[in-house]
Structure formats: C-alpha cells, structure tokens
Amino acid sequence: MPKPSSRIAGIIPSGKDGWEVHFSAMMRKQAGEDIIMLSVGDHDFDTPSETVEACVTAVRSGFHHYTMLPGLPRLRQAMARLSTRCTGVETSADEVIATPGGQLALYAAVQAVVDPGDHAIVVAPYYATYPGTFRAAGADFTVVEAEAADGFEPRADAIAAALLPNTRAILINTPNNPTGAVYSRKTLEGIADLCIRNDLWLLSDEVYWTLGGGEHISPRSLPGMAERTLVINSMSKSHGMTGWRIGWLTGPASMIQLLISLNLVTTYGLTDFVSRAAIEALENDYGVADIAALYAARRSVLLDGIHGSNGFVVRGSAGGMYVMLDIRAIEPDCEKFAFALLDAEKVSVMPGSSFGDAAAGHIRISLCQPDEVLREAAQRIVRFASGYGDAKV
Numbered sequence: 349m350p351k352p353s354s355r356i357a358g359i360i361p362s363g364k365d366g367w368e369v370h371f372s373a374m375m376r377k378q379a380g381e382d383i384i385m386l387s388v389g390d391h392d393f394d395t396p397s398e399t400v401e402a403c404v405t406a407v408r409s410g411f412h413h414y415t416m417l418p419g420l421p422r423l424r425q426a427m428a429r430l431s432t433r434c435t436g437v438e439t440s441a442d443e444v445i446a447t448p449g450g451q452l453a454l455y456a457a458v459q460a461v462v463d464p465g466d467h468a469i470v471v472a473p474y475y476a477t478y479p480g481t482f483r484a485a486g487a488d489f490t491v492v493e494a495e496a497a498d499g500f501e502p503r504a505d506a507i508a509a510a511l512l513p514n515t516r517a518i519l520i521n522t523p524n525n526p527t528g529a530v531y532s533r534k535t536l537e538g539i540a541d542l543c544i545r546n547d548l549w550l551l552s553d554e555v556y557w558t559l560g561g562g563e564h565i566s567p568r569s570l571p572g573m574a575e576r577t578l579v580i581n582s583m584s585k586s587h588g589m590t591g592w593r594i595g596w597l598t599g600p601a602s603m604i605q606l607l608i609s610l611n612l613v614t615t616y617g618l619t620d621f622v623s624r625a626a627i628e629a630l631e632n633d634y635g636v637a638d639i640a641a642l643y644a645a646r647r648s649v650l651l652d653g654i655h656g657s658n659g660f661v662v663r664g665s666a667g668g669m670y671v672m673l674d675i676r677a678i679e680p681d682c683e684k685f686a687f688a689l690l691d692a693e694k695v696s697v698m699p700g701s702s703f704g705d706a707a708a709g710h711i712r713i714s715l716c717q718p719d720e721v722l723r724e725a726a727q728r729i730v731r732f733a734s735g736y737g738d739a740k741v
Contacts, residue, residue, distance in 0.1 A: 359480040367476065369686045373696030384725045386714045387696040389525065389669050395588045396635035403625035411620040417611040418604070419446025419596070420623050426630035427581075431598040434557050435579055436569035442601045445608065446623070448615050450555045450582030450595040455481055456607050457578040457597055461517045461549040462487040468517045469510050471502045472704025475525050475553070487516075493706035496674060500529040500664040500706070504538030511546060518543065520567070521553040523560045523667030526703045526712040530562045530667045540570045543577075550577045555595075558586040558640050561647070561666030568598070575600055583626060585669065588635045594618070594626045643669055646715040646722055653726025659733055669715050672700065676709035678733050686711055688736070693728035 351357075370387040377383040394400070418424060424441040431439040447453040454477070462468055464486030470478050472491045482489045490510045494502040507518060518539060522531035543550045550567055557564045568577040582595035597607065611617060628634070650671050654660055661674035679685040682699040689695050689711075700710030713729075715722065 355484060355486055359483050361483075367698075367702065369683065369690060369699060370696060372687070373690055376690075382694055383690070384695045384717065384721060384728070386717060386725055387698045387712075388716065389585070389714050390590050390716055391588050391639075392716050392718065393588065395592065396629070396638075398632065398634045399587065399589065399625050399629040402628035403621055406621035406624040411624055413620055415617040415620050415623055417608050417617050419444070419618060420620075420627070423618075423623050423627050423630075424596075426627050427596045428598075430630055431579065431581065431596075434554055434564070434581060435566035435598065437566070437574050439598060440601070443598055443604055445597050445604045445611065446618055447595045447597060447611075448618060449593040450553070450580055450584060451477060451481075452593075452615065453580040453582065453595040453597040454478075454551070454553065455484070456610055457551045457580060457599075458482055458485050458487070458517075458519075459610060460578065460599075460603055460607055461551070463516075465514070467512045467515045468519060469507055469515060471507070471518070471520045473500060473524065473527050473700065473707035474519075474704050475521060476702055478519060491704055493704060494527075494529070495706060496663045496710070500524060500527040500672070501531055501535045502539070504535075504542055507539065508542055511542070515546070515548060517549040517551055519551040519553070523554075523556040523564065524664060525556060525668055526670055526698065526700065526707060527664030527672045527710075528561070528666055528668040528670050529664035530560050530564065533565050536565055536567045537570060540567055540573050544572050548576065551580065552577055553580040555580060555582040555585055556668040557581070558636055559643050559668050561644070564667075578603070583629065586636055586639065587629050588639055589626070589629065592622055592626070594622065643715055646717075646719065647671060649719045650713060650715060650722045650726055653723055654730055657730045657733060663710060671713045671715065672707070673711050673713065674709060675711055675733070678736055680709050682707075682709050682711055685736070689729065689732050692735075693732045695725050695728050695732075697729075 424444045427444045428439040428441045458481050466487045468489045472493050494500045578599040584590040659678040663672045665671045686699045698712040700707030
C-alpha cells in the first residue's frame with residue numbers, strides 16, 4: 349500500500365508508549381487472572397445517576413441532531429461559569445469552546461499555538477499523550493524535567509534554559525498527572541514571567557483542579573496571563589464522566605473564534621443528548637463534592653497502608669487520583685519493578701518512566717479502586733518490596 353504520512357507515523361515513533369505494563373495486566377485480567385488494576389485513571393464507579401437520567405430524558409425527547417460547532421449556548425455558558433471558578437478569572441461563553449474530552453481540548457490548544465517547525469516546552473512528568481500531540485502538529489519540543497527533590501514542581505530557570513528563538517508555548521499540568529503535585533503560586537509566577545517576557549503561550553492542563561490536596565491556582569489568574577493562557581478542562585474526573593467525552597478549552601475570545609474552524613474539520617460539534625446531560629451536571633455540580641471527598645479519603649487509605657515501609661518515599665501526591673512512590677532505593681528500573689510486581693503479586697501499576705525521565709524510578713498508583721482493594725494492594729506492594737530487597741542482598 350502507499351506509505352502513510354510522516355506526521356501520523358511519527359506520533360509514537362518508537363512504537364512504545366509506556367503503557368505496556370497496563371496492557372499486559374488488562375490482557376491477563378481478561379483471561380481470568382485476579383489482577384488488581386491500579387494502572388489507569390478511570391473511575392471504578394458509575395457516573396452520578398442524576399447525570400445519567402438527564403441523558404436518558406434528552407434521548408427520549410428527540411435531541412439526536414447536529415449541534416453548534418462551539419457547543420450549545422447553554423453548555424458554553426455553564427462551562428464558562430465553571431472556568432470562572434477554576435481559574436479565578438471572570439469568563440464569558442465566547443471564551444470557551446466545547447470539545448469531545450480534555451484530550452481534544454489539548455489537541456486544539458496545540459494546533460492553535462504552533463506551526464510545523466515551531467518549538468514548545470513540555471514540563472515533565474507529563475501525561476502520556478503530550479509528546480504525541482505536539483508531534484501531530486509537526487512541532488518540535490523540549491522536555492524540561494521537574495525534579496523529585498522539588499516535589500515535582502518545575503523551576504523557571506530550567507524552563508528558561510530550554511527556550512529557543514522559535515519557542516512558541518509552554519505546556520504545564522497542575523494538579524499533575526502522574527505525580528499529584530499541586531504547583532505553588534511562586535512556581536506559577538516564575539513561569540508566567542517567562543511567558544510575558546518572551547511573548548509565549550501557556551497551555552495549562554487543569555483537568556484535576558477539583559481533586560487538589562491544596563489551593564488550586566490557575567496561571568490564567570496571574571497579571572498579564574489571561575491574554576496568553578489556554579486552559580484545558582474536562583468533566584471526566586470532576587464529574588465522573590470519563591466515557592462521555594466532554595471537555596472544553598478556555599482562552600481569549602479571538603482565539604476561541606478561530607478554533608471553531610478546527611471543530612468544523614474534526615469533530616463537527618458534540619453529541620446533542622450528551623451535551624444536554626453535561627449541562628445539567630455542570631449547572632448542578634452533580635457528583636463533584638462527593639468525588640473529591642472520595643479520592644481524598646482513598647489517598648489516605650493507600651498512604652496509611654504503606655506508611656513506615658522501608659524503601660518508599662512519597663513524592664508529590666497532594667492532588668489528583670494517584671499516589672507517586674519513589675522506589676529507587678529498592679529498584680532503579682521502575683518498569684522492571686512494575687512487571688515483577690504484576691507477576692508476583694498480581695498488582696498493576698504504571699512505571700514512572702512512562703511519564704518522562706524525571707519520574708523514572710517511581711511508580712504511579714491509581715486510586716480508582718474501593719478502600720478494601722487499596723488496603724489489599726498496599727499490603728501486597730509492601731510485601732513485594734520487602735522480599736525484593738531481600739532478594740537483592
């Protein structure tokens with residue numbers, strides 16, 4: 349057959365994307381093994397029933413047709429109100445575009461700010477799709493590692509050292525996936541200063557903002573940043589709607605207007621009845637407080653279960669749906685550790701190296717399981733780590 353485009357072939361150029369442990373665990377679980385899955389951030393509970401009923405009502409009411417490209421007006425208004433709460437900046441509907449999930453919001457943001465051959469900076473540890481999203485835009489990028497010793501908060505001077513004449517944007521994520529780090533005001537002010545002085549866009553992934561363990565500060569709220577910040581958001585985590593694919597991008601109205609054309613040639617708008625269910629969920633905060641409280645409690649359960657275990661150091665882990673463990677004192681090769689843990693104890697976790705070099709030597713543990721499963725998983729992880737250490741002596 350004719351060869352594919354270099355753009356599509358180069359999204360994941362190595363053929364590996366860091367999810368090999370998870371995919372192996374999934375295959376084994378589907379084959380009947382009793383695997384505890386702590387390697388993916390998908391809720392173990394259903395979407396709140398109120399949201400489901402709103403969707404059923406919309407389906408039965410005949411809302412089966414095309415919608416406006418930027419989203420239904422009432423949906424954009426609801427998203428704008430939530431963006432006001434998330435970012436601390438009064439937001440209007442024309443500063444928001446609805447997208448099929450947070451990943452499409454990220455894709456739209458990247459397409460909006462870089463041309464082929466432009467350069468961007470990606471702060472790591474990062475969500476696994478970040479590099480591929482820039483490759484899909486034909487842009488170059490430099491990964492700047494936020495160090496474990498700094499609680500996985502990036503240093504502005506390290507970002508500044510990576511700037512090139514053709515740098516157009518910086519991508520950050522707070523609360524962070526995979527580390528759970530919640531960036532401080534000081535950290536964000538340093539990054540904002542770089543953006544202003546070098547006339548850069550800042551792409552801020554804030555999909556975990558309701559699940560933070562501290563004060564969430566959006567860089568959009570800092571002086572001079574509203575005009576140069578694009579905020580990626582989603583209902584997947586905050587409202588328990590991972591499979592519904594509802595997200596949005598917040599930014600200057602002029603940029604949002606341009607991005608309507610991208611929806612024309614990609615998504616052609618959102619599903620009507622899903623949009624109407626999302627409106628109800630946004631306007632009524634269905635599930636938001638309960639989900640945030642649930643993950644805060646689960647974080648405590650997991651951390652209590654590993655507390656006092658030799659060899660583990662908790663890094664970041666203040667927010668989000670994950671706990672990040674530094675295992676370098678036990679095994680520097682986190683992928684080797686994760687596969688061995690899966691084989692010995694039937695527990696699936698993500699190697700930190702899947703998210704950038706800064707997270708190498710760590711494992712990411714998802715909190716998307718009930719308390720009793722997390723307690724059992726903690727016992728298995730502690731037991732495995734203890735035996736692993738003995739075997740190495």
